[in-house]
Amino acid sequence: MADALLILQKYAQRLPSSLPQSILFSHSSETLTIYDAYPKAKFHFLILPRVKPQSELSLKDLDSLKSLLAGDKTRAKQVIEALNEDAMILRKEIEDEMMKLYGFKWSIYIGFHGAPSMHHLHLHVLSSDLCSSKLKNKKHFNSFHPKLGFFLHIDDVLSWFEADPAYFTRMAALEVREYEALLKKDLFCWKCDSVMKNMPILKAHLQKEWDEEAAQAKARAERKRRFQERYRKTDVQHSEAEPSDAHIDKKQRTSTENEDVR
Ligand SMILES: [Zn+2]
Ligand SMILES: [Zn+2]
Structure with missing residues (x-):
């Protein structure tokens, strides 16, 4: 179990070429895009920052959105913007695939979990249908619900940086107990x-x-x-x-x- 929670951390440190095609979708110098192992929608990917020996940010800094936001604000923003850039490219690729496979395209959610279960910062990019055999319980559904608050849309997270510092501090606190309570909502x-x-x-x-x-x-x-x-x-x-x-x-x-x- 502990191993499964650390798997993204392991991927982030590996050379992209050493990852199997069944896991890795694409990569850039800064990020990896992988298939979510338990997709909660017809399309579901994760984008994670890579950790290289010369990286300025440590595994600890990149453990979660919370740990990232607790550190240097400018650097945190750069990391999130880099993930967002790759998400924009990925969204276009997903839309092309939607057209090819289904003949139409529908909305795509891009965001983080307020209280993630797995270690290492990762951005979820998934189609809004939430139709998947892997979506099995209330926790699964509520964690991707776009209006509930547990799923933090990346645009909202980026807006925190522009808000007044008190607001940023409040949002960046990401109290686990507060977020986990949302998963129990009706x-x-x-x-x-x-x-x-x-x-x-x-x-x-x-x-x-x-x-x-x-x-x-x-x-x-x-x-x-x-x-x-x-x-x-x-x-x-x-x-x-x-x-x-x-x-x-x-x-x-x-x-x-x-x-x-x-
Ligand atoms: Zn997650
Ligand atoms: Zn409905």
Whole structure:
């Protein structure tokens, strides 16, 4: 058990090339992006800062968000910004994969746990569906609930640095007991706020809402496709005498003229 809690710390010190492909997704000079071993959504990754022999920050500094924020503020901000930059790239990659696999994209959460269970700072990047067989209990769900407060969105954490120092100190304290209490709160859907009696009901509800979102997105794409097809047909009828290239030229001229009028 203790070993499992230290696994991220071990990864962070290893050469990325020594990590198996089943674990490592990508890396940069400063970070590693790995697959969450127990994904709580259709897409779930962790981004962690690497620790190299010459690193200025020690394993102890990087143990958690709390330990990082307790140290030098400027350096802490740099570490979080570096994680955020990689998260932006990863988000784009996840969205591309969503389009490829499901034909639409949905929101992605990027944040830290207020009271993490595993050692070594790590940023969670996961899709908002929270549909996964690994999401089994209230603690799992509440720890990723986007409105409950245990899951700290990275943009919020970055905003603490800009707030007045007293606010930063209060937020940076990250009292374990305070955060752990949030995990025991009653279940409610993050999307429609409905109270959920138990996990099976919640899981079925999340699946239903994601299925509906998928159906709506597909219907929207289909409407757009039909509209474009129809528009193309009308276009062809109007331009019978003209070669298509000339027609496009004419259209471009028209739109320029419109711009001039405005
Ligand atoms: Zn975590
Ligand atoms: Zn709902």
